[in-house]
Amino acid sequence: MRVVIVNEPGLENLAVVERPDPEPGPGEVLVRLRAATLNYRDLLTVEGGYGSKQRTVDFIPLSDGAGDIAAVGEGVTRFKPGDRVVGNFFQEWLAGEPTQKNLQSGLGGVLDGVASELRVFPEYGLSPTPGHLTDAEAAALPCAGLTAWSAVIDQGRTTPGDLVLTQGTGGVSTFAVQFAKLAGATVVATSSSNEKLERVRALGADHTINYAETPEWARPVRDINGGRGVDLVVEVGGAGTLEQSIKAVRPGGTICLIGVLSGANHEFRLPLVVTRKIRLEGVTCGSLEQFEAMLRAIDQHKLRPALDDRVFGLEELPAAFAHMRDGRHFGKIVVEI
Numbered sequence: 001m002r003v004v005i006v007n008e009p010g011l012e013n014l015a016v017v018e019r020p021d022p023e024p025g026p027g028e029v030l031v032r033l034r035a036a037t038l039n040y041r042d043l044l045t046v047e048g049g050y051g052s053k054q055r056t057v058d059f060i061p062l063s064d065g066a067g068d069i070a071a072v073g074e075g076v077t078r079f080k081p082g083d084r085v086v087g088n089f090f091q092e093w094l095a096g097e098p099t100q101k102n103l104q105s106g107l108g109g110v111l112d113g114v115a116s117e118l119r120v121f122p123e124y125g126l127s128p129t130p131g132h133l134t135d136a137e138a139a140a141l142p143c144a145g146l147t148a149w150s151a152v153i154d155q156g157r158t159t160p161g162d163l164v165l166t167q168g169t170g171g172v173s174t175f176a177v178q179f180a181k182l183a184g185a186t187v188v189a190t191s192s193s194n195e196k197l198e199r200v201r202a203l204g205a206d207h208t209i210n211y212a213e214t215p216e217w218a219r220p221v222r223d224i225n226g227g228r229g230v231d232l233v234v235e236v237g238g239a240g241t242l243e244q245s246i247k248a249v250r251p252g253g254t255i256c257l258i259g260v261l262s263g264a265n266h267e268f269r270l271p272l273v274v275t276r277k278i279r280l281e282g283v284t285c286g287s288l289e290q291f292e293a294m295l296r297a298i299d300q301h302k303l304r305p306a307l308d309d310r311v312f313g314l315e316e317l318p319a320a321f322a323h324m325r326d327g328r329h330f331g332k333i334v335v336e337i
């Protein structure tokens with residue numbers, strides 16, 4: 001089989017190599033991966049900047065992949081050869097609250113990832129692919145999809161009539177727009193590009209703001225509902241956006257902290273959070289139980305993830321990451337395997 005290996009940090013060090021085909025043991029399945037998608041985290045991981053626990057030598061990157069079952073090991077009951085499947089991001093976080101241990105089971109960071117033609121998974125590390133989705137669409141779901149689901153549905157508790165703010169038009173944010181609409185909310189989406197704002201309106205956003213043209217977007221956002229403020233901010237910007245988010249959210253509202261695209265360290269006025277009873281809550285993807293709840297909703301509503309127009313091959317992974325770093329994409333970038 002062909003796999004992509006990282007042996008030292010840097011996009012220029014990604015190498016496609018041949019490895020012997022693996023075989024599934026008891027309780028395991030062998031998956032022929034057909035597609036993967038990129039997350040911003042994968043870029044950080046390949047560049048060696050994703051914390052002290054990530055592997056940097058002889059590891060296979062990318063967390064999100066989908067394909068079909070090539071073979072099953074002894075005692076496997078969940079799947080049979082030919083079934084289409086998608087991997088769960090945290091292989092060992094099955095349900096309930098996370099633990100230190102199961103948070104160390106992310107694919108393509110601590111564990112080998114899916115940039116590989118074949119990969120063995122425990123049978124509980126996968127879920128059936130919703131029938132209406134292509135493998136590329138299914139591969140968009142594990143990290144970006146589940147993170148947006150956790151933020152908007154489980155932690156953000158979005159209900160009809162809410163106003164939800166999303167930032168930019170990357171993987172997490174485009175899913176957040178779709179899930180917020182599914183929950184009956186009104187969505188205000190930001191982007192640095194007017195062309196992408198048109199696309200995010202087509203995806204369901206009701207209001208749009210160009211954050212490059214309007215860096216102080218909190219006031220126009222609050223004006224949308226007569227000054228009340230948003231119920232939920234899906235915060236992917238981090239240091240560069242948090243202050244505007246705090247000003248845009250309503251008293252008693254929630255900011256789900258997901259990403260730090262514009263910086264990790266920031267000083268802000270804590271009293272603003274305290275006196276307006278703002279809930280600041282971290283989101284870290286989700287469990288298998290949450291993944292399967294999301295898959296049921298996606299299946300029932302025949303929701304299709306937003307995929308970028310450009311598709312890359314396994315050998316083109318450095319170019320795919322460069323495309324992501326340049327911020328030219330909309331939604332998820334697909335890598336065909």
Ligand SMILES: NC(=O)c1ccc[n+]([C@@H]2O[C@H](COP(=O)([O-])OP(=O)(O)OC[C@H]3O[C@@H](n4cnc5c(N)ncnc54)[C@H](OP(=O)(O)O)[C@@H]3O)[C@@H](O)[C@H]2O)c1
Pocket residue numbers: 038039040041143144147167168169170171172173190191192193196211236237240241257258259260261262283284285324327328329331
């Ligand atoms: N906590 C978790 O479990 C979790 C899971 C997934 C991702 N994340 C994090 O969430 C963030 C987004 O990940 P992703 O994979 O969705 O990234 P992505 O697809 O690369 O999205 C990048 C987009 O974000 C927008 N952006 C960049 N700077 C911005 C700013 N200052 N204000 C508003 N938008 C901005 C840009 O959109 P426009 O081009 O439209 O301006 C850019 O295209 C990353 O920091 C990632 O590490 C965390």
